[in-house]
Amino acid sequence: MTEKRANVLVTTAGAVGTAGKILGLRQHGHRVVATDCDPRSAGLYLADAAFTVPGGTSPAFLGRMRRICASENIQAIVPLVDEELLPVWELAAEGVEILLPHAEMVALCLDKLVLMETLAEAKVTVPHTRLATFGAGSLAYPLIVKPRAGRGGRGIAIARNRRELRDILARAGDLGQWIIQEYVEGPEFSVSVVAWRDGQVQAVVPKEVVLKEGSSRYAISRRNPAITEICIETAHALDADGPFNVQLRLDSLGAPQVFEINPRFSGSSALTTAAGIDEINGLLAQALDTHQPPVTDNWQENVAMIRHPIETFVPADEFVARRNALEAAH
Structure with a gap:
């Protein structure tokens, strides 16, 4: 067609x-x-x-x-x-x-505290997260402190003990605008999830982040059934009907934990395309013509992205x- x-x-x-x-x-x-x-x-x-x-x-x-x-x-x-x-x-x-996904999902994902609470309620595995106003409580160190709203790695700091957390929070300002989250120290993945208006997940492409400097500088497409499963669970929990990007880490047992979602195409969607899933052109075709077929979830792992000018x-x-x-x- x-x-x-x-x-x-x-x-x-x-x-x-x-x-x-x-x-x-x-x-x-x-x-x-x-x-x-x-x-x-x-x-x-x-x-x-x-x-x-x-x-x-x-x-x-x-x-x-x-x-x-x-x-x-x-x-x-x-x-x-x-x-x-x-x-x-x-x-x-x-x-x-x-x-994009529907506006309600976008708004939910942009509030990182509500997002974590929503996913946890849906039994999607996420790191324990609290509003910074309430302190660390029973959260286990290391902890990551980040704005409740805002893009990417902006304003993020890691506290490995109580003293470091106290110093970070003292500089944060309005603690109601910050969250504290248990930091999962395993490999990080940026995952393209391709969905459209019927809510069906058409493809899931995990990309292991080898080096991150604001955005992924080096990354590799990797097959991981556990990541695919949790991303499909996330899509269902959020009633996703558009493209989104899941950020997660693997814990010490190799289990994925979702720590953030970008309700849009990812910065590394070029790697998604290089691996075999052209998510932007594929979903654009479906948006313009309801008779266009869904994206075929057939892609190549171990494709490495080297980002350079x-x-x-x-x-x-x-x-x-x-x-x-x-x-x-x-």
């Missing part, structure tokens, strides 16, 4: 991994419009069209996005940063396909014209 070609908006053009997503969509014949708040973001120069936008928390963000969608006849949006995930759902009412070359006049336009609009 032939895929429909579409005008697709990809946000956060300057984030690690976004350039590859833009180029991958263009290789499938889609017209890609990129956005970012920084006119220097490389992805803005790799798309068919590009715009600067306010940050996702700005009151002006949604209006700007709405105007871009109208002027560029956008049919689908691939949002890639947490601050934008809930606001962009407003555009679904105007007929734009949003490549790469140069792309374009005509100078095109680059200069876009640079001038973006800076003028910023």
